[in-house]
Amino acid sequence: MRAAEQEAIAAGTPGFTLMRRAAAAVAREAAAMAPHGARVAVLCGPGNNGGDGFVAAALLREAGYAVSVHLLGEAGRLKGDAAEAARLWAGPVEGPALPPAALLVDALFGIGLNRAPEGAAAAAIAAMNAHGAPILAVDVPSGLDADTGTAPGVAVQAARTVTFHTAKPGHLLLPGRDLCGALVVADIGLPETPGRLFRNATALWGPHWPRPRGHSHKYTRGACLVWSGPSLATGAARLSAMTALRAGAGIVTLAGDHAALTEHAAHVTAPLLRVAEMPAELLADPRLTACLIGPGAGVNPATLARVEQLLACDRALVLDADALTVLAGRPEALRRPHPTVLTPHEGEFRTLFGPLPGPKHERALAAARASGSVVILKGADTVIAAPDGRAAINDNAPPWLATAGSGDVLAGLVAGLLAQGMPAFEAACAAVFLHGAASTEAGPHLTAEDLPAALWPVLKRLYEAP
Numbered sequence: 001m002r003a004a005e006q007e008a009i010a011a012g013t014p015g016f017t018l019m020r021r022a023a024a025a026v027a028r029e030a031a032a033m034a035p036h037g038a039r040v041a042v043l044c045g046p047g048n049n050g051g052d053g054f055v056a057a058a059l060l061r062e063a064g065y066a067v068s069v070h071l072l073g074e075a076g077r078l079k080g081d082a083a084e085a086a087r088l089w090a091g092p093v094e095g096p097a098l099p100p101a102a103l104l105v106d107a108l109f110g111i112g113l114n115r116a117p118e119g120a121a122a123a124a125i126a127a128m129n130a131h132g133a134p135i136l137a138v139d140v141p142s143g144l145d146a147d148t149g150t151a152p153g154v155a156v157q158a159a160r161t162v163t164f165h166t167a168k169p170g171h172l173l174l175p176g177r178d179l180c181g182a183l184v185v186a187d188i189g190l191p192e193t194p195g196r197l198f199r200n201a202t203a204l205w206g207p208h209w210p211r212p213r214g215h216s217h218k219y220t221r222g223a224c225l226v227w228s229g230p231s232l233a234t235g236a237a238r239l240s241a242m243t244a245l246r247a248g249a250g251i252v253t254l255a256g257d258h259a260a261l262t263e264h265a266a267h268v269t270a271p272l273l274r275v276a277e278m279p280a281e282l283l284a285d286p287r288l289t290a291c292l293i294g295p296g297a298g299v300n301p302a303t304l305a306r307v308e309q310l311l312a313c314d315r316a317l318v319l320d321a322d323a324l325t326v327l328a329g330r331p332e333a334l335r336r337p338h339p340t341v342l343t344p345h346e347g348e349f350r351t352l353f354g355p356l357p358g359p360k361h362e363r364a365l366a367a368a369r370a371s372g373s374v375v376i377l378k379g380a381d382t383v384i385a386a387p388d389g390r391a392a393i394n395d396n397a398p399p400w401l402a403t404a405g406s407g408d409v410l411a412g413l414v415a416g417l418l419a420q421g422m423p424a425f426e427a428a429c430a431a432v433f434l435h436g437a438a439s440t441e442a443g444p445h446l447t448a449e450d451l452p453a454a455l456w457p458v459l460k461r462l463y464e465a466p
């Protein structure tokens with residue numbers, strides 16, 4: 001953000017012009033939140049976030065709102081663009097105590113927050129939260145660290161946050177995403193800056209989406225092997241297999257012992273069923289393009305032996321659940337010269353990689369580098385990280401996706417896309433995004449069994465997009 005701002009300024013756009021554009025977006029959002037003419041209280045801080053607040057206040061007053069401006073600190077100590085902004089505000093500048101108002105604009109701290117708010121700053125944030133009016137946060141809810149999504153102390157709970165140019169990690173990672181309320185990203189005319197950290201969206205992986213052609217047959221669409229758990233633990237692999245088929249893999253094989261396959265046979269029709277003791281018995285088939293192991297597998301020496309056999313093969317591989325736990329503390333064992341995707345939740349992640357420091361996307365990146373694998377670190381704010389340094393934060397998962405079996409569906413989705421030759425990072429990002437979109441499609445009270453069906457309309461819409 002700072003680099004984009006510097007580049008724009010160097011190219012001839014004054015910083016104050018950027019501030020005016022930012023403030024115009026703030027005023028636009030405020031007008032959408034408060035009835036025309038209503039009282040709006042704007043709380044400004046000592047830096048340029050406060051500057052945005054001053055300019056927005058002037059614009060809102062011009063538009064007919066009854067605006068009061070409150071400053072934390074002394075007007076005489078404002079510098080640069082913020083000082084210029086304060087001069088634009090012709091009305092009185094009051095202390096931080098807030099009057100009754102229909103809307104509060106939080107322009108206290110933005111991306112310049114550098115420590116936990118204390119004293120008067122903490123009190124001002126607490127007073128905003130206790131006020132009762134909805135809060136529109138400028139750039140970042142004050143107190144939230146835009147780089148990490150964490151709050152070092154007290155933070156504003158906004159109803160809406162308007163940020164500029166692009167979402168920051170703190171808007172997407174929890175608890176930051178919840179503190180933001182609805183997120184609006186406003187264009188302020190900054191140049192595109194090359195980056196390696198993304199918000200997960202169709203544009204990130206759409207160009208790699210595998211589209212079957214007229215001459216496709218089931219084996220050219222990719223063949224996927226899903227290793228089953230034993231009898232009475234087969235449901236997880238079944239969910240994965242059905243989702244891999246739905247994702248477009250031409251053929252999916254469920255493999256395991258006879259008793260397990262008997263259970264599968266009672267439930268599914270499309271997947272092939274193969275009795276096998278070890279994956280190597282099936283890897284001789286050259287048409288097989290991707291394998292998945294872990295759902296329902298069990299944490300035991302047999303699972304470890306099967307995982308090691310699959311790691312040694314030359315197919316794309318997804319390791320989930322128990323297949324990750326059996327490799328506790330040995331991420332280097334995952335290094336292989338073929339596409340590999342790991343799908344740990346926080347507990348499995350810690351077991352495999354140990355405690356890593358830093359925000360979620362940095363921990364996922366460190367794990368991706370340590371394992372040479374694409375890591376999907378699951379949660380309500382799932383992060384996808386690649387060993388080459390790319391990472392994406394996903395924010396489209398509804399809370400009702402937290403249900404038994406949804407992880408098995410995700411693993412199957414990744415495997416189905418890998419089977420079709422999609423590159424690992426893109427396949428992982430697509431799977432996480434579509435998983436969230438399918439849960440939104442299915443709606444509250446979904447069960448994991450609903451997800452493969454809910455994926456169908458979501459996938460069909462992908463093909464309708466230009």
Ligand SMILES: NC(=O)C1=CN([C@@H]2O[C@H](COP(=O)(O)OP(=O)(O)OC[C@H]3O[C@@H](n4cnc5c(N)ncnc54)[C@H](OP(=O)(O)O)[C@@H]3O)[C@@H](O)[C@H]2O)[C@@H](O)CC1
Nearest residue numbers: 005019046047048049109110111112113114115116117139
């Ligand atoms: N970049 C861009 O392209 C654009 C940026 N724009 C806007 O500028 C904002 C960034 O402005 P910024 O850099 O001045 O930082 P900002 O968030 O105002 O905070 C710094 C001030 O807060 C203080 N302070 C910090 N923590 C504190 C604490 N815990 N408790 C108490 N004080 C604390 C800190 O004080 P100090 O550390 O010096 O004591 C300093 O005075 C950005 O979020 C966006 O709104 C737009 O106008 C358009 C284009």
Ligand SMILES: [K+]
Nearest residue numbers: 106109140142
């Ligand atoms: K703010």
